[in-house]
Amino acid sequence: MKKSDAVAALAALAQDNRLDVFRLLVEAGPEGMPAGSVAGALKLAPNTLTFHFDRLRDAGLVTVRRQGRSMIYAARYDAMNALLDYLTKNCCQGAPDQCAPAAACKPARGKREKMNA
Amino acid sequence: MKKSDAVAALAALAQDNRLDVFRLLVEAGPEGMPAGSVAGALKLAPNTLTFHFDRLRDAGLVTVRRQGRSMIYAARYDAMNALLDYLTKNCCQGAPDQCAPAAACKPARGKREKMNA
């Protein structure tokens, strides 16, 4: 992960509503959830939510797909893991032995997916 | 760690120059380094650097102490660990068993040992 990617991801998460959105999507699992449900859960105006989704997406932290008239947003666990990995590496450089390996982040309890990848 | 603290820490790190500053301080170890050396290493104007230090400090990521006419800034590893922990917990909630424990972050081992990335 490049530094610019890390900065982008950090910036995307460094906002109250966006952090909430991302957490909600993480909880929702790999299938994600429709924008409207997120708006309802977090009580955000739909256009405001679009604004935040755009930022999360630009930072590579979420994906979107259309399903009927709904847009389904889903967290990208790999991106989150890459960020944690980057921070850990940068934090622990010089003392790798004393640091736990980068935290692995998997979808919240979900679907019978293979968890070891 | 409260959400507001996490957001503050994320925001503090979500800026090119500040991320550089923090990384440099992490490398510098617990003793920290004087503001002037940071300015020299990163080629930042001293007043600009003060601005960024203030933000890192407000976010609890660095400490300062005066030594003669120099101000010595040092990374707060505990704060960084708390952030990683927060992100990990929030990322892995619902599937705690499947996630690696929070990364532990220690000061870079005393000397300037070259490490492979």
Added chain:
DNA sequence: AAATTATTTCAGCGGTTATTGAAATATCTC
């Protein structure tokens, strides 16, 4: 095809951010 639902786009606004240059403060040396 008209009406309904879901989401995005657009324009605008006040607030914040990162930077610069000039001046001020603190400390040390002579």
Added chain:
DNA sequence: GAGATATTTCAATAACCGCTGAAATAATTT
């Protein structure tokens, strides 16, 4: 104390942020 060094404070500015309201687009239902 005068002068030099290290850092901060202050004022100004352009750029970006997060939010709102109104309108547009897309897909579904009738």
